[in-house]
Amino acid sequence: MTQLDAIDRKILAALQADCRITMQALADQVNLSASPCHRRVKLLEERGVISRYIAQLDQKALGLHVSVFVSIKLERQREEDLERFAKAIAGWEEVVECYLMTGKQDYLLRVVAADLEAYETFLKRKLTRLDGVASIESSFALQQVKYSSALPT
Known part of the structure; x- marks a missing residue:
């Protein structure tokens, strides 16, 4: 540190x-x-404390009105299965955050989409086609109460 x-x-x-x-x-x-x-x-x-400089974009101004939190359970939690899943979703621009979790689910994703139809397309054409996924649970955000990319200093 x-x-x-x-x-x-x-x-x-x-x-x-x-x-x-x-x-x-x-x-x-x-x-x-x-x-x-x-x-x-x-x-x-x-020292790596500042890792990069970015422009923070407004999700709704870009027409991305839907935020979905997706819990993923894999069939197996072997290292190669975890790596395969992480590699597969790394290139999907709809997935803006992904966390390997403890507990009942293996991954938690935040996915953004223009509307429900766009999310359904993402789900059917990408997420459900991944080998080794045992279950997918989607929770739709109704309202963003707080968002910050700033870390406590």
Whole structure:
């Protein structure tokens, strides 16, 4: 685990809020001059604390009105079965999150789709065609109460 001081944490919070902030504006916000601030940002990147910079898109503005949480149970939980499943879904753009779980289900996916018909197509043409899947349970999100990609700093 990387040790972070108060200034590092301020830098991370500011970058999570706006990764397009100028170095000068970031430095002003954390009470540093631009050069030391830039060095700290570069060090955070080198240590892997900052892994990448992204644009966060609005799901509904893109016409993706349906979020589905899909619980997957595999027939077997051998390492090669888990790897085969993970590899298969890795390229599916509809799957925006995937977690290997403890408990009754093996995987939890978050899938986005334009509508119920698009989700049904995804289910029939992709998910149900995977070998080794014992059960699929879909839960539809009615409303997103909170979403954040920002981690606590």
